[in-house]
Amino acid sequence: MRILVSAGEASGDRNGAQVLRALRARVPGAEFVGLGGEAMAAEGLSRLHDVSELSVMGFVEVLPRLAGILRILGNLVRWAERNRPDAAILLDAPDFNLRLARELxxxxxxxxxxxxxMAWAWRESRVRMLRDLDALLCIYPFEEEWFSRRGVPARYVGNPLLDDPVLAELPDRHACRRRLGFPEEGRIVALLPGSRTAEICGVLGDLLGAAEILAGEFPGVRFALPLAHPRFRPTIEAALAGHPSLQVEIFEGRTSEVLRAADAAAVCSGTATLQAALALCPEVMVYRAHPVSVFVARRLVRLSHACIVNILLGKPAVPELLQEALRPETLAGALSPLLSEGGPRETMLRDLSALRAQLGGPGFGDRAAAEILSRLAERVLTAAGGPAIVVPDAR
Structure with missing residues (x-):
């Protein structure tokens, strides 16, 4: 079996690795080719392009890289024309992958x-393209019903973050601190400035400015900054050079442990906000993008919340500091009550616990792989004129 795979960003690469691993366990000879990163390469993906060539977000920010993006799209389509894979697995990145899906x-x-x-948030017109898929595998519980009611073959297969052992098992906070080299006592604040260069440049200064304020308010507080990718280390270290008094430890590849060890976190908008929630780490969401991108988004998005945690809970459980609202003093003021027992901290912890229960347990990769293989088997039987079969519940 030969499968074309396309993941347009780092999170898609990580999630795709879980699916590829589960598919290899069921189909040992499976071959994977396409667009991805190091995580999927470790599971056997032969890369035609690396995910770093495509990782860009925003209406304005994508324009300088448009020619390169179209070149990658063309290369994937030409490979598919020559090799006729048995299936294609497209992960997230809808602006790229829906165009690829149309060609495939x-x-x-x-x-x-x-x-x-996120057609439920904006650009609902994408539903028309999604109806032609063999399956849309969803990672939020409400999505299966939302898409199914609109004629899309959708199935909730669990959330991939819950396959992270730290998030699935929630080890003792003190044990996480010991493994990270922190003392068991004392306050720790996690700083997560994003997984893209533009995100980091947009929020890092405010995160470090807030850290300076908190250091004055809470003597001895320490800060932990997990890198989304090692390539961001020079940028982070250059920014830290302007804050020599801050105690900031940089970590690579240990985001969930850092969040579990921390008392609170400032988190750039995206998957990491859900990661913090599942680690039961009280948080404040931050984001700053190009003004034109924000102008367009505010006129298209139909949601009252920006943070996925708040969307899933249906209420403003996590403070959101966006654009001009994001300032060091405002961020420090939002984090401060989360660093002390009682009140806001306890309320948020109850909300985050409710969210964990809503999402279910681990097994995203296994359920996704089972669903893919089941749908392929159904397609083969139908093409051969065999009886229709009922797709079993992969959950």
Whole structure:
């Protein structure tokens, strides 16, 4: 079995690795080719392009890289034309992957889209393209019903973050601190400035400015900054050079442990906000993008909340500091009550616990792989004129 895979950003690469691992366990000879990163390469992906070539976000920010993005798209389509894979697995990155899906559909290739586009938030017109998929595998519980009611073959397969052992098991906070080299007592604040260069440049100064304020308010407080990728270390270290009095420890590849060890976190908008929630780490969401991108988004997005934690809970459980609202003093003021027992901290912890229960347990990769193989088997039987089969519940 040969499968084309396309993941347009780091989170898609990590999530795709779980799916590829589960598929290899069921189909040992499976071959994976396409667009991805180091995580999927470790599971056997032969990369035509690296995920770093595509990772960009925003309406304005994408323009300088448009020619390169279209070149990658063309290369993937030409590979599919020459090699006719048995299926395609597309992960997130809808601006890129929905265009790829349209081209692959013309070739008659079965398409499985993992991590649904946020059509429930904006651009509902994308539903028309999603109806042609063999399956849309969703990572939020409400999405299966939302898409199914609109004619999309959707299935909730669990959230991939819960396959992280730290988030699944929630080890003792003190044990996480010892493993990270922190003392068991004392306050720790996690700083997560994002997984893209533009995000980091947009919020890092405010995060470090807030850290300076908190250091004055809480003597002895320490800060932990997990890197989304090692390539961001020079940027982070250059910024830290302007704050020599701050005690900031940089970590690579240990985000969940850092969040579990921390008393509170300032987190750039994205998957990391849900990661903090599942670690039961009280948090404040931050974000700053190009003003034109924000102008367009505010006129298209139909949601009252920006943070996925608040969207899932249906209420403003996590403070959101966006654009001009993000300032060092405002961020420090939002984090301060989360560093002391009682009141806001306890309320948020109850909300985050409720969210964990809503999402279920681990097994995202296994459920996704089972769903893909089941749908492929159904397609083969139908094409051969065999009896229709009922797709079993992969959950």
């Amino acid at each position: 559909r013309h070739l008659g290739i079965p398409i499985f889209y993992v991590i649904a586009p």
